[in-house]
Amino acid sequence: MEFTHLRAKQRSQIERLLASKTSVSKIATVVGVDRSTIYREIKRGKVNQKYNALASNERTLKRIAKSAANHPTKPKEIWPLVRHLLNQEWSPDEISARLRIAGSEENWSISHQTIYNWIRRTKSALNKKLRRYQLANVWKPAKSSYPAGRKSIRQRPKGALTREIAGHWEGDTIRGQSHHHCLLTLVERKSLYTKISPVLQKTAILVAAAVGKELNGLPALSLTLDNGCEFAHFKDMGLPVFFADPGRPRQRSRNENTNGLIRQYIPKRMRLKTLSRARIQHIEDRLNHRPRKTLGYKTPHEVLFNLTPNSVAFRT
Structure with missing residues (x-):
């Protein structure tokens, strides 16, 4: 059965029947609708505890005018901006929220689903900019032994768990x-601020040196690592180091998620030796100036350095 709204004539009929103390079941039979429709109509159309057909009809017309089916199409000027931000690897959700936070003279408002629909409808190559999700690899124990003298993640300071203080x-x-x-990736737990460092030989000595170099000048209170043998020289890193439980990558979820974002730029089969320092810095900047949902759509750079969000990132 095709759905139709109650007409003004039917509402007047309901009002008259209610005034004559007619039961809801009989009203539904006379009007030709289900009893639940009458109950819903009475609830929506009450004015001073009494059903009013005229007021109910006006409210219905206002709801229809506000419905999604009657919204005007988005201005054409918004799509170049959306295209620009997608080319910076922003997700539709990040674009939608950041536009809402920043505001604009045109008062643009766009949902993430509208952006997805636009990409699909226009068959744009921008779909290649969207992040791909793959099945997680099954964890296998490392062949090498775990770093000797390591401290468990359960011994971390409380601030590392609550993420109230930057530096973990x-x-x-x-x-x-x-x-x-390999590439060494470091992610600050509170702000998601990311540092990436190339390591030409995956040795414990070079990895430890890279950690000290990348964290120099930044707040650094603790570091949580996995159990790879490349972290065997953790005592030379210059800060307290803790290790996650074997086979529990979720204990370092901030780092694992960021590594997934880095894979947007550096596929697994890419030759890391060909990456220039300028290219790595470019990837760092993209990640640190990209709004994150978990940060209330602020950027890691803004959170770590306590800056106020602005609209600079929207400039094309």
């Missing part, structure tokens, strides 16, 4: 085509 980091390495080269 998570670290990991990601590999490319060759197992000899």
